[in-house]
Amino acid sequence: MQSAKVLSARFGAIKPDSVEEYVAAGGYEGLKKAVGMQPEDIIEEIKKANLFGRGGAAYPTGIKWEQAYAIKKGPKYMVCNADEGEPGTFKDKHILAEDPLELIEGMTIGAFIMGSNEGYIYIRGEYAAIQRTVKSAIENAKKAGYLGENILGTGLDFDIKVISGAGAYVCGENTALVESIEGKTGRPRQKPPYIKNCGLYMMPTILNNVETYSCIPWIVKEGGDSFSSMGTEFSGGTKLMCLSGNVANRGVYEVPFGTTLRELIYDMGGGIPDGRKLKFVHLGGSSGACFPESLLDTAICYNTLKKSGLSLGSGAVLVVDDSHCAVDYAKIVMEFFEEESCGKCTPCREGNQRLVELLERLTTGKGTLDDIERLKSLSQTMKTTSFCGLGQSAPTAVITLLKYFEEEFKAHAAGQCENGKCNMHGKGAE
Amino acid sequence: MEKVREVLSRYGNQKESLIQIMLELQQLSGNNYLPAEWVAAVSEALQMPLSKVYGVITFYAMFNTSPKGKFIVEVCKSGPCHVSGAENVLCMLEEELGIKAGETTCDGIFTLQLSSCFGACDIAPAIKVGESVYGNLTREKLKDIIVSYREGLKYAKC
Numbered sequence: 001m002q003s004a005k006v007l008s009a010r011f012g013a014i015k016p017d018s019v020e021e022y023v024a025a026g027g028y029e030g031l032k033k034a035v036g037m038q039p040e041d042i043i044e045e046i047k048k049a050n051l052f053g054r055g056g057a058a059y060p061t062g063i064k065w066e067q068a069y070a071i072k073k074g075p076k077y078m079v080c081n082a083d084e085g086e087p088g089t090f091k092d093k094h095i096l097a098e099d100p101l102e103l104i105e106g107m108t109i110g111a112f113i114m115g116s117n118e119g120y121i122y123i124r125g126e127y128a129a130i131q132r133t134v135k136s137a138i139e140n141a142k143k144a145g146y147l148g149e150n151i152l153g154t155g156l157d158f159d160i161k162v163i164s165g166a167g168a169y170v171c172g173e174n175t176a177l178v179e180s181i182e183g184k185t186g187r188p189r190q191k192p193p194y195i196k197n198c199g200l201y202m203m204p205t206i207l208n209n210v211e212t213y214s215c216i217p218w219i220v221k222e223g224g225d226s227f228s229s230m231g232t233e234f235s236g237g238t239k240l241m242c243l244s245g246n247v248a249n250r251g252v253y254e255v256p257f258g259t260t261l262r263e264l265i266y267d268m269g270g271g272i273p274d275g276r277k278l279k280f281v282h283l284g285g286s287s288g289a290c291f292p293e294s295l296l297d298t299a300i301c302y303n304t305l306k307k308s309g310l311s312l313g314s315g316a317v318l319v320v321d322d323s324h325c326a327v328d329y330a331k332i333v334m335e336f337f338e339e340e341s342c343g344k345c346t347p348c349r350e351g352n353q354r355l356v357e358l359l360e361r362l363t364t365g366k367g368t369l370d371d372i373e374r375l376k377s378l379s380q381t382m383k384t385t386s387f388c389g390l391g392q393s394a395p396t397a398v399i400t401l402l403k404y405f406e407e408e409f410k411a412h413a414a415g416q417c418e419n420g421k422c423n424m425h426g427k428g429a430e
Numbered sequence: 431m432e433k434v435r436e437v438l439s440r441y442g443n444q445k446e447s448l449i450q451i452m453l454e455l456q457q458l459s460g461n462n463y464l465p466a467e468w469v470a471a472v473s474e475a476l477q478m479p480l481s482k483v484y485g486v487i488t489f490y491a492m493f494n495t496s497p498k499g500k501f502i503v504e505v506c507k508s509g510p511c512h513v514s515g516a517e518n519v520l521c522m523l524e525e526e527l528g529i530k531a532g533e534t535t536c537d538g539i540f541t542l543q544l545s546s547c548f549g550a551c552d553i554a555p556a557i558k559v560g561e562s563v564y565g566n567l568t569r570e571k572l573k574d575i576i577v578s579y580r581e582g583l584k585y586a587k588c
């Protein structure tokens with residue numbers, strides 16, 4: 001297997017906020033090269049790189065930047081989504097804590113292309129200590145002339161502010177994030193208009209995930225083709241994968257696209273400990289799909305996963321062993337969404353609560369086969385009618401667990417939990 | 431109130447800094463909450479209706495409108511921690527602190543609460559005390575953590 005390090009090469013090797021050490025380790029070469037290029041040519045390299053948005057939506061970054069570049073209105077804002085709230089995801093935390101300057105450099109290249117003077121990194125409130133590291137890296141970059149006024153003598157003025165979230169998963173949704181930067185409740189906006197036209201303070205806004213921005217310096221430095229050749233035909237470069245759950249070696253792994261989930265879980269992750277077997281994998285965070293071992297040979301590639309009905313999401317791989325109960329797990333996931341729904345639209349606000357209630361019935365022995373039908377129908381309604389991506393994807397775990405473990409749900413309706421996780425004493429209580 | 435004015439002026443009384451201002455004020459409160467008179471002062475200084483200010487702060491999980499313990503102990507209940515034994519951690523903490531989730535110890539030192547994922551899945555089951563994250567927890571480790579906060583407070587008072 002190819003060991004490719006685009007994003008994690010400097011992790012642990014440098015003092016995270018030191019510009020000197022960053023530069024000595026190859027940092028800022030992307031920006032130095034970029035300022036000698038035409039913006040159109042930089043965008044061309046990003047398009048060639050086959051870079052897709054790493055936050056979960058997987059929109060092609062080159063195209064996004066080309067569209068944003070074409071917009072004549074200004075000022076334009078560079079915004080970074082560092083509101084990593086998807087359960088099972090902790091990759092952006094590593095970039096922010098161990099090599100924040102690669103993110104800052106990526107945003108600065110973006111600012112050079114767009115002629116933007118202001119950038120914002122919206123970091124979740126739970127990462128308070130990391131916010132200080134990033135702020136310190138920004139200050140040091142300013143002192144060294146890589147941020148602030150007249151960057152590298154180009155005449156470009158660009159400054160970055162760190163904004164703290166305050167505990168709201170929905171702020172990971174782009175329009176909600178922009179609302180939150182403006183100091184408001186983080187409820188998603190109607191789209192269109194898209195934020196590239198009408199984002200922060202109703203101005204054109206270029207918004208990307210931490211990992212996406214962090215790929216940019218390498219792409220500019222080494223060329224789009226080198227980046228794309230590391231991945232598959234449809235997904236360029238490498239991906240930071242977050243391995244968690246019942247697996248021997250949990251952590252963040254940088255893998256080239258094309259690596260299979262089995263290689264990640266067994267070869268790198270060391271497989272399932274305690275002599276247990278894999279029951280299912282929850283891919284892409286709580287809003288992603290759960291699937292059994294039969295799909296483990298699927299390659300990590302946006303296109304291949306899509307063909308199998310899966311989505312890479314943020315790159316979270318939660319491994320669940322056979323000691324766990326699918327219905328109990330579904331309830332835990334839905335409790336998360338019940339808590340995190342912003343309440344703006346009815347399918348999500350009410351739907352999540354009703355799904356939790358139905359799952360509560362099934363996990364306490366009060367459920368019936370009709371409840372399983374209700375779960376199915378309500379999940380579909382939420383998927384098709386919720387206002388934003390959060391609500392639309394909230395029932396994904398329930399839908400996929402029902403697809404692969406329907407027998408287990410039926411056993412619960414008959415009062416049995418074979419894993420002994422659920423307290424079924426409620427049976428017959430109604 | 432002096433503290434409130436200092437924070438407000440540092441942010442130039444800007445409406446868009448409401449969340450950042452409130453995060454700092456909550457830190458300064460000592461009891462992890464936003465006293466009603468502080469909220470009123472912010473509302474006046476930013477020329478925003480009180481209802482709107484409360485609309486914002488009650489939307490975000492990190493803000494509290496009633497006093498909490500000096501340290502908020504948060505137990506992650508999301509999927510990755512759940513499959514790694516978060517429930518046991520919660521039981522052990524409830525025993526150790528003598529309170530249930532959502533409650534504060536009578537000495538006002540600890541508030542125990544459940545939390546959504548805070549990105550410590552590689553060391554699950556994990557808890558967060560204030561800004562610090564602790565993982566790979568066992569009963570002994572939990573005891574040590576709680577004791578260290580109690581002791582730390584003792585020394586801080588000396």
